[in-house]
Amino acid sequence: MSPPQSPNSSRDQVRPLAPSSHRIHVENEEGINYTSTSTSSTELAKKRRRRRCIKCCGCCGVTTIIAGIVILILALTVFKVKEPxxxxxxxxxxxxxxxxxxxxxxxxxxxxxxxxxxxxxxxxxxxxxxxxxxxxxxxxxxxxxxxxxxxxxxxxxxxxxxxxxxxxxxxxxxxxxxxxxxxxxxxxxxxxxxxxxxxxxxxxxxxxxxxxxxxxxxxxxxxxxxxxxxxxxxxx
The missing domain is CATH 2.60.40.10 (Immunoglobulins)
Structure with a gap:
């Protein structure tokens, strides 16, 4: 059995280290501690917005290129001015x-x-x-x-x-x-x-x-x- 912990030590373990993140301690059978730090919700939202902007800019760029190619093809074929x-x-x-x-x-x-x-x-x-x-x-x-x-x-x-x-x-x-x-x-x-x-x-x-x-x-x-x-x- 593990030795009983003091009230003070219990409060120290659940006390948050920083307002934007928290740590999770995992102790395996060999007694090694692993610490995992999660990203704050604000940073995740920024990353999502950044991805959406990149996708939107990419779609606009591709659409502009396709429209330019179509206009160029029409200008060289259907709408090319021929001599009367x-x-x-x-x-x-x-x-x-x-x-x-x-x-x-x-x-x-x-x-x-x-x-x-x-x-x-x-x-x-x-x-x-x-x-x-x-x-x-x-x-x-x-x-x-x-x-x-x-x-x-x-x-x-x-x-x-x-x-x-x-x-x-x-x-x-x-x-x-x-x-x-x-x-x-x-x-x-x-x-x-x-x-x-x-x-x-x-x-x-x-x-x-x-x-x-x-x-x-x-x-x-x-x-x-x-x-x-x-x-x-x-x-x-």
Whole structure:
């Protein structure tokens, strides 16, 4: 039997050593004492909060990275701005009979030019463009201007428009090469236009500029266009 303990020694054993922790003494059969100290509830709560913050920050970081990857993929595929295309389907001249010869040139006659132009929008969103000007040039001189109305080419659709230009025959008088061209029966004319617009992708807008210059030769007798060559340039 173990010897009886004094009251004083019993009070010393149950007296707390510190306000934030307590000790548990275990004596095994060999008489060796083991002491275990537990962490205070305040420190445990801090550790839990720290773990929750780390998990929350990690989830936010992963979500941000995934969202950035998705936006990058969409920007390089679906929402990548593609170049709109423009071309002339047909162009007709009326009133060229007044230019059969230089001797009977009638300066009060109007020459009407009708151009059928198409703009193809290959993007997944619409392409809206502002009003522009189509210019007819003969021998490096502007002989007529036509207003290209504003419009919108829907997503993956082709926008078609008809442009009419009126040329006053009196503007051709005084051009040095006119006489020789009338003798040949052919009139070399060029047509140029610049179209400015935007492709709205929701998060951002992309400015698009389309420039087209077409050189052609007009037969004065048949009033048909031949040898038309167009150069196009798109700036994003």
């Amino acid at each position: 295309k423009i071309w002339i389907n047909s162009i007709k001249f009326e009133g060229l009979s007044a230019l059969t010869s230089s001797s009977n040139l009638q300066t009060n006659v109007n020459i009407t030019v009708t151009a059928d132009i198409s703009i193809k929008n290959p993007n997944a969103v619409s392409f809206k463009f502002k009003a522009a000007t189509a210019t007819l040039i003969y021998s490096d001189r502007v002989i007529a201007d036509a207003l290209v109305p504003p419009g919108s080419a829907r997503a993956r659709r082709t926008f078609r428009m008809i442009i009419k230009v009126t040329i006053m025959a009196e503007k051709l008088v005084g051009i040095p090469r006119l006489t020789s061209d009338l003798v040949k029966g052919e009139l070399p004319i060029s047509m140029s236009t610049n179209i400015n617009g935007k492709v709205n992708l929701g998060l951002f807008k992309k400015n698009v500029r389309i420039r087209m210059n077409c050189n052609m030769v007009v037969d004065l007798q048949s009033q048909d266009v031949k040898d038309m060559n167009c150069e196009r340039k798109v700036s994003l």
